[in-house]
Amino acid sequence: MKSAFWPGLLSCLMVSPTRRGDEGRAFRRGLHLLVVGCLMCVQAVGVQAEDGYDLWLRYAPAAPATAEHYRSRTTQLVMPAPSATLAAAHAELRRGVAGLTGQAPDPAVAVTRDGAVVAGTAASSPVVAGLRLDTRALGAEGYLIGSVRVGGHAATVIAANTDVGVLYGSFHFLRLLQTGQTIDALDVRESPRVKLRVLNHWDNLDGYVERGYAGASIWDWHTLPDYLDPRYTDYARANASLGINGTVLNNVNANALSLTPMYLDKTRALASVFRPYGIRVYLSARFSAPMEIGGLQTADPLDPAVRRWWKDKADEIYRLIPDFGGFLVKANSEGQPGPQDYGRSHIDGANMLAEALAPHGGTVMWRAFVYSHEEPEDRAKQAYTEFVPHDGKFRDNVLVQVKNGPVDFQPREPFHPLFGAMPRTPLMLELQITKEYLGFATHLVYLGPLYEEVLAADTHARGTGSTVRKVIDGTLEGHALTGMAGVANIGADRQWSGSHFDQANWYVYGRLAWNPSLTARGIADEWVRMTFSDDDRVVAPVVEMMMGSRQAAVDYMTPLGLHHLMGRGHHYGPGPWVQGGPRADWTSVYYHHADLQGIGFDRSATGSNAVAQYFPPVARQFGDVERVPEEFLLWFHHVPWDHPMASGRPLWDELVMRYARGVAYVSGMRSTWDGLAPHVDAPRHAQVAAFLGIQQKEAQWWRDASIAYFQTFARRPLPEGQLPPLHPLAYYEALQFPHAPGDGR
Missing domain, CATH: 1.10.287 (Helix Hairpins)
Structure with a gap:
C-alpha cells in the first residue's frame, strides 16, 4: 500500500x-x-494501538541493544519441517524472532555461521541427530534448549523426542527472548509434571457461555465444519505456548446433540486445527444420551443395550477423530442425569464409559462436584461422603475431577478434603479461570495466588509435606495418569477473556498445569513482560497490583472465611440476605448462619463435623477456634461478635475493617495504574482504568451492603473512622439484575 x-x-x-x-x-x-x-x-x-488480541504472544520489538544482541544469536533457523507440528514451530520461531529483533532468521539446511538456531528431533533433523543429545529423561512432551557448537559455530539447539516437544521448546525459547533473558549459555531441560492439562469450556451449542464474561462462544457451530475461523489457530497457538494439551469443547451441563453425527463432524474439524499444536479434543457427555439421541428407554449403566450404545458411539467418534481425548461427565449434580437415577453408583457410570473408551486410549474425567436431591446437613461434605467409599474401584482410565475447595469456586476455600483421601484413585484438580464468584471480567483479580495456595496446601495424607501438588502430579501415590482442568474464561471478545488482565488467569493456569511448583509471582512477572512491557517501571508495580488483588477481593466480598454470599443465580454483587427458593444450600443464609449471638458455619465436632473429613493434623487445626487460620475462621466456626481477633479487635470490628481494606486496595490499584499511562498504549490503558473504576464502585457496594446487613445481627456501632453505608439495607436488597451475564440456562 x-x-x-x-x-x-x-x-x-x-x-x-x-x-x-x-x-x-x-x-x-x-x-x-x-x-x-x-x-x-x-x-x-x-504508534499502533493494541487491542489485546495477541495475548502474551505480541513479540513486541525489544530495546535496540537487546534486539541487536538477539539478532546475532538467531541468524539462521536450521529446522526441517516434515510435519504440521514442526511447520507450526518453524513459523512461530520466525514470527517471534522477527517481531522481537526486526529480522527473521534465515532458513537453512546446515549451520554455516554463528548464531544459528537448530530445532527438531533426532528423527527429523540430521543436525540434532549428530549432536547425540541425551533426551531419554524428557519423555514424550519434554524438551531441552542448550548452547552448543556445530561445525565450529556457536548455536542454540531446541531438541525433543517428539515434534510437539520441539513446539513447546520453541515457545519456551521465545519466552526467554520476550522476558529479556540471557541466551548465551543455555542449559534448559523441561518436562510436564502433569499428563492431562485441559481447558473446560462451558459453551453451549447456541453460542451462550455459562459463567462466561467475554462474549459469545468462540466455536461457531453454525459455520463449522466448512469454515475454520483463523481464530481457532490462534487459540491453539496460545494454548501450546503454555503446554495445554486438551480442550473440552462443550458445557458440562451437556446437550446430547454434541454426540450426534452432525456435531461430531464439526468437532472433527476443530480437532484438525488443534492437532498440530498437540491439543486433543474432549466432549462433555450427557449421561442420558442413549435415551435422547439413541432411542433407548433407559440410560442404566448396567443395561447391556446401554453399554453397547456407548461402545458404538466411542467407535464412531474415533473413526472420525483418532486422537479424541475422551469424555468429561457431570452426573447427578444440579439436576443432571446420572447413574444414581437408576440406583447405580458413580463407579457404575464412570466405568461403563471408561470401558467404551479404553480400546482407543481415551480417558473419562468424572466430576466430583455432586450433591444429592435431598438437602444435605452440610453441602461441603457431600463429595467426600459419596466418593471415598469408591476409592480404588474406578478403571485405570478414569480421573475423578475435584474442585479446589469443597463448596464451589469461592474467593477463598480450604482445600478439598478429597485430596489425599483417595490414594488408589488419580484425582484431577479442577480450577476456575473464569471469575464466576470474583467480579466477572471487570474486577482485576489475579488468580495465581489462589491456585498456588491450594497446590501448596498440606493434606498430611502421608505425613507432613503431602501437598495437594503431590496428589495431583501423581508423586504422592505413584499415579501415572494425572491431570489439571481449568474452566475457561475465553470468548469471542477481541481480547479473548473479557478484560486484559483476565488473560493472566488463563496464562497462570497453563503454566501451573505444566509445572505446579512454579510461583504465582514469577508467572505474573513473565506475563506482564510479555503482555505489557519489559520495562521494570511497568513490571514491578503491575506485579504488585496483581499479587494483592485476590486478597483484596476476598476482603471486600467474603472476609474471614465467609462464603457464598453472592446474588442468587447470576452471582453478581452482594446478596448475604438471600434465602428461600428450591434449595437451602443455594442461599447465603445457609452458609453464614448470622444471628444475634455471632456468625459463621460450625463445621467443628460440635457442628456438622466436616473437619473430620481431613487428616488428623489438619482436622485438629481447623476444628480449634483458637488455632484455625483467621482466613478460615467463619468457614469452620460460628463465632461470637465479640470474639477477640489477632489484631486485638473484636470480630465485628475486624470484619468491618477487612471490608474497608479491600476497598482501599482497589483504590490503590487505580492510582498505580493511572501513573502508568505514559508506559502503556492508550486503548488498553483506558479499558483497564475504566474497569478499575467499576471495581472500586462495586467493592464499595459489597462493603456497604454487607455491613448494612450484618449490622442488623451484630447490633454494634462501626469502628471509629468507618463511614456508614451510603444507603439503607432495603435499597441494597431491592436491587435486581435479571440480565447479568453468564447465568446458567
Whole structure:
C-alpha cells in the first residue's frame, strides 16, 4: 500500500500547477488537507494501538541493544519441517524472532555461521541427530534448549523426542527472548509434571457461555465444519505456548446433540486445527444420551443395550477423530442425569464409559462436584461422603475431577478434603479461570495466588509435606495418569477473556498445569513482560497490583472465611440476605448462619463435623477456634461478635475493617495504574482504568451492603473512622439484575 500511495500523491502534486484561478486554489487546499490527513495516518501507523488480541504472544520489538544482541544469536533457523507440528514451530520461531529483533532468521539446511538456531528431533533433523543429545529423561512432551557448537559455530539447539516437544521448546525459547533473558549459555531441560492439562469450556451449542464474561462462544457451530475461523489457530497457538494439551469443547451441563453425527463432524474439524499444536479434543457427555439421541428407554449403566450404545458411539467418534481425548461427565449434580437415577453408583457410570473408551486410549474425567436431591446437613461434605467409599474401584482410565475447595469456586476455600483421601484413585484438580464468584471480567483479580495456595496446601495424607501438588502430579501415590482442568474464561471478545488482565488467569493456569511448583509471582512477572512491557517501571508495580488483588477481593466480598454470599443465580454483587427458593444450600443464609449471638458455619465436632473429613493434623487445626487460620475462621466456626481477633479487635470490628481494606486496595490499584499511562498504549490503558473504576464502585457496594446487613445481627456501632453505608439495607436488597451475564440456562 505504501508503494502505491506515494507515487499517486506525487502525481497529484505534479498536475496541480496546471490548475488556474479559484479552481486551482480550491484543488490545492483540498490537496493540502489530503496530505496532512495522510501524514497523520502514517504517524498513527508508527504508534499502533493494541487491542489485546495477541495475548502474551505480541513479540513486541525489544530495546535496540537487546534486539541487536538477539539478532546475532538467531541468524539462521536450521529446522526441517516434515510435519504440521514442526511447520507450526518453524513459523512461530520466525514470527517471534522477527517481531522481537526486526529480522527473521534465515532458513537453512546446515549451520554455516554463528548464531544459528537448530530445532527438531533426532528423527527429523540430521543436525540434532549428530549432536547425540541425551533426551531419554524428557519423555514424550519434554524438551531441552542448550548452547552448543556445530561445525565450529556457536548455536542454540531446541531438541525433543517428539515434534510437539520441539513446539513447546520453541515457545519456551521465545519466552526467554520476550522476558529479556540471557541466551548465551543455555542449559534448559523441561518436562510436564502433569499428563492431562485441559481447558473446560462451558459453551453451549447456541453460542451462550455459562459463567462466561467475554462474549459469545468462540466455536461457531453454525459455520463449522466448512469454515475454520483463523481464530481457532490462534487459540491453539496460545494454548501450546503454555503446554495445554486438551480442550473440552462443550458445557458440562451437556446437550446430547454434541454426540450426534452432525456435531461430531464439526468437532472433527476443530480437532484438525488443534492437532498440530498437540491439543486433543474432549466432549462433555450427557449421561442420558442413549435415551435422547439413541432411542433407548433407559440410560442404566448396567443395561447391556446401554453399554453397547456407548461402545458404538466411542467407535464412531474415533473413526472420525483418532486422537479424541475422551469424555468429561457431570452426573447427578444440579439436576443432571446420572447413574444414581437408576440406583447405580458413580463407579457404575464412570466405568461403563471408561470401558467404551479404553480400546482407543481415551480417558473419562468424572466430576466430583455432586450433591444429592435431598438437602444435605452440610453441602461441603457431600463429595467426600459419596466418593471415598469408591476409592480404588474406578478403571485405570478414569480421573475423578475435584474442585479446589469443597463448596464451589469461592474467593477463598480450604482445600478439598478429597485430596489425599483417595490414594488408589488419580484425582484431577479442577480450577476456575473464569471469575464466576470474583467480579466477572471487570474486577482485576489475579488468580495465581489462589491456585498456588491450594497446590501448596498440606493434606498430611502421608505425613507432613503431602501437598495437594503431590496428589495431583501423581508423586504422592505413584499415579501415572494425572491431570489439571481449568474452566475457561475465553470468548469471542477481541481480547479473548473479557478484560486484559483476565488473560493472566488463563496464562497462570497453563503454566501451573505444566509445572505446579512454579510461583504465582514469577508467572505474573513473565506475563506482564510479555503482555505489557519489559520495562521494570511497568513490571514491578503491575506485579504488585496483581499479587494483592485476590486478597483484596476476598476482603471486600467474603472476609474471614465467609462464603457464598453472592446474588442468587447470576452471582453478581452482594446478596448475604438471600434465602428461600428450591434449595437451602443455594442461599447465603445457609452458609453464614448470622444471628444475634455471632456468625459463621460450625463445621467443628460440635457442628456438622466436616473437619473430620481431613487428616488428623489438619482436622485438629481447623476444628480449634483458637488455632484455625483467621482466613478460615467463619468457614469452620460460628463465632461470637465479640470474639477477640489477632489484631486485638473484636470480630465485628475486624470484619468491618477487612471490608474497608479491600476497598482501599482497589483504590490503590487505580492510582498505580493511572501513573502508568505514559508506559502503556492508550486503548488498553483506558479499558483497564475504566474497569478499575467499576471495581472500586462495586467493592464499595459489597462493603456497604454487607455491613448494612450484618449490622442488623451484630447490633454494634462501626469502628471509629468507618463511614456508614451510603444507603439503607432495603435499597441494597431491592436491587435486581435479571440480565447479568453468564447465568446458567
